[in-house]
Every structure is written in C-alpha cells, then in structure tokens.
C-alpha cells in the first residue's frame with residue numbers, strides 16, 4: 056500500500072521570554088496575572104524569598120510554546136504543541152528536519168529512534184530537547200492519523216474502556232467535586248524552608264478540604280520537586296489522617312534513591328508518584344525501580360507518544376500504574392488504550408478554577424473538556440488527535 060511522504064516540517068513558537076505577551080497554550084504556565092498556578096506554589100526556588108510568591112518570577116514561563124507542523128506530499132498536515140518555544144524551533148529546523156523530510160508518513164519509529172540517538176550528546180534525560188522530540192513525534196502521529204483517516208487511539212490498537220474518568224488539578228477541590236471529577240490535586244504552597252509551620256499550614260488546607268468534600272473524594276498533593284526526603288516523609292504522615300491519596304513529585308527528578316527511601320517511609324496505603332519531568336525510557340526504568348506507585352510521564356515532554364507507549368508497557372510489566380501528566384488529547388488517545396491507566400488528569404487552566412477552560416486554550420480548536428468528569432471515547436473519533444490549530448500570533452524564527 057502506498058502512503059504519502061513527508062514533504063516538509065515547520066516549527067513555530069508563541070509566548071515565552073522573546074514574545075511581547077503571555078501566550079499559554081502549550082506552555083500552560085505562561086498565564087496572565089492572578090492565576091492560581093502562579094500563586095505561591097512551592098518550588099525548588101522557594102527558598103529564595105524573592106522567588107517565593109510567583110513561579111513566573113524565576114522564569115517558569117520563559118520557554119513558551121513550540122508548535123510543530125509536518126506536511127505530506129499530498130497536502131495533508133499534522134501538528135502538535137508543547138512547551139519549548141523558540142529554542143525548540145531551532146532544534147527542529149536546524150537539526151531534526153533531516154530525519155523527517157522525505158520519509159514515509161508511517162516511518163514514526165524510525166524517525167523517533169534517529170531523533171533520540173542523534174541528540175543523545177546534548178539532550179539529557181528531560182528538558183527542552185526531549186520536549187521538542189515529543190512535539191515532532193506527536194505531529195507525526197497526528198499526520199499518520201489524518202492520512203489514514205483514523206483517530207490515533209485506533210492506530211495504537213483501540214480503546215480498552217468506553218470513557219476516561221478524570222481528577223482535577225487546581226486550587227479548589229470543592230469546585231472540582233461539584234463538576235463531577237473523582238478527585239482534586241492541589242499544589243503545595245510551603246516547603247522545607249518553612250519547617251514544621253509549613254507542614255501545619257499544608258495540613259490545615261487538607262483538613263479543610265477533607266471536611267468540605269467528605270470522606271471519599273480523592274485529595275492529592277503535588278510538590279513540584281520542592282522537598283527533601285525528611286520534609287516529604289513528615290508531610291506524608293501528617294496528612295495521613297485526612298486520607299491523602301498520593302504525594303506527587305516531592306523530590307527533584309534524578310533523586311532516585313530519595314524516591315525509593317520516601318516510598319519505604321511513607322504511610323501504608325499512601326501512594327508516591329512522579330515522572331512528569333522525566334524523559335527517555337531509560338529514565339523511567341530507573342524511576343520505576345524505586346518502587347513508587349504511579350509513573351506520570353508528560354507525553355509532550357517524555358519523548359512523545361512513542362516513548363509513552365513504551366513506558367506504559369514497562370509499568371504494566373511491574374504492576375505499576377501510568378497516569379500521564381495532564382496533556383489533553385495527546386494523552387487521551389494514548390491512555391484509552393492502556394490497561395494500567397484507570398483514571399486521568401485534567402489540569403485546570405481557568406485562573407480561579409471556577410470554569411472548565413481547555414488545557415491548551417487558546418491554541419487548540421475543538422479541544423474536548425470532561426463532562427461530569429468524563430470523556431467518552433466517541434469524542435475522540437476524529438482523524439489524528441482531532442484538534443485544529445489556532446494560528447493567530449505564531450512566529451517562525453528559523454527556516455531550512
């Protein structure tokens with residue numbers, strides 16, 4: 056059967072340090088003022104007073120959004136978005152293009168392997184290069200779906216469940232509960248530099264939402280790499296009476312021994328999770344071996360859909376769950392095919408969490424949001440990832 060070839064790849068950016076305004080979209084941390092996601096969230100930089108109140112103050116939004124488009128010689132176009140901005144554009148247009156153009160639209164694994172191996176000397180195991188490879192990989196899957204007129208989840212082997220059910224990440228678990236989500240995950244606001252008082256403040260917040268949301272609603276805490284093993288262990292035990300379901304990303308990504316130790320020291324039944332800042336299958340293997348409960352790759356950062364599928368198989372072989380970091384349609388199409396993803400994340404991007412704004416708004420058109428905390432598989436029944444690109448304000452800084 057003859058399939059079209061890829062004629063050209065193009066990379067654009069929006070937002071980030073070289074743009075004149077915030078652009079959200081693929082960089083969901085690039086939001087306007089007074090957004091919960093920037094309001095005193097604990098980070099590895101919080102120990103410096105001047106960077107404690109706002110994550111944008113230390114530069115969480117400098118990269119901006121990367122958009123990759125691949126065009127086949129029959130004129131069909133696939134695209135994807137992620138965090139990566141102008142730096143990602145350089146990598147695509149000046150390096151990765153050689154592995155993409157002229158290939159058949161189904162050569163996704165070959166292109167992925169060549170991108171991974173050709174960048175190994177400067178990529179590391181997570182960060183902007185891995186984000187960029189992920190974006191190309193997702194754009195290729197989107198194109199393949201469009202050319203074959205199939206949704207990506209069918210290309211992966213089809214759905215293993217009829218609907219996805221979601222927990223919500225945001226500042227208001229009580230509002231998430233009213234919207235039909237199965238749980239609410241909050242960002243911690245205090246860290247090791249705040250000592251025991253910080254732990255008391257976190258526990259007070261959890262106690263309040265346990266009281267408000269009732270005994271069975273899931274409550275989780277996301278620590279965004281801000282802690283050490285000692286603080287995380289104390290926080291875990293202090294939260295245990297309030298039935299916190301999991302503690303997420305307590306430590307910097309590469310502190311594998313720390314994760315293993317934390318898992319051993321955490322209260323029985325409380326899950327330890329991590330993975331959103333990891334890239335490459337090898338890095339996830341080491342993370343899985345720490346014995347944590349849930350691996351949380353971001354499909355736009357870990358190496359793409361091709362890597363995510365491998366990570367899910369790795370986790371499955373070890374009896375671990377893989378619940379990707381919220382990345383909208385890019386993870387919906389994957390996880391509906393995974394037997395070890397019983398629920399998914401929806402990241403609240405409305406400033407006060409009171410409405411359901413799509414995660415990659417305003418960049419994606421027709422991006423689905425959960426209804427009553429759920430998305431039925433029929434919503435995904437469109438070619439590729441089933442979304443269109445809003446091209447307003449996109450810039451193409453490099454050409455090849």
Ligand SMILES: C[C@H](O)[C@H](O)CC(=O)C(=O)O
Nearest residue numbers: 096224242277279380402
């Ligand atoms: C809320 C977290 O600090 C971060 O912005 C998002 C995240 O890590 C998650 O959704 O998980």
Ligand SMILES: [Mg+2]
Nearest residue numbers: 277303304331
């Ligand atoms: Mg997280």
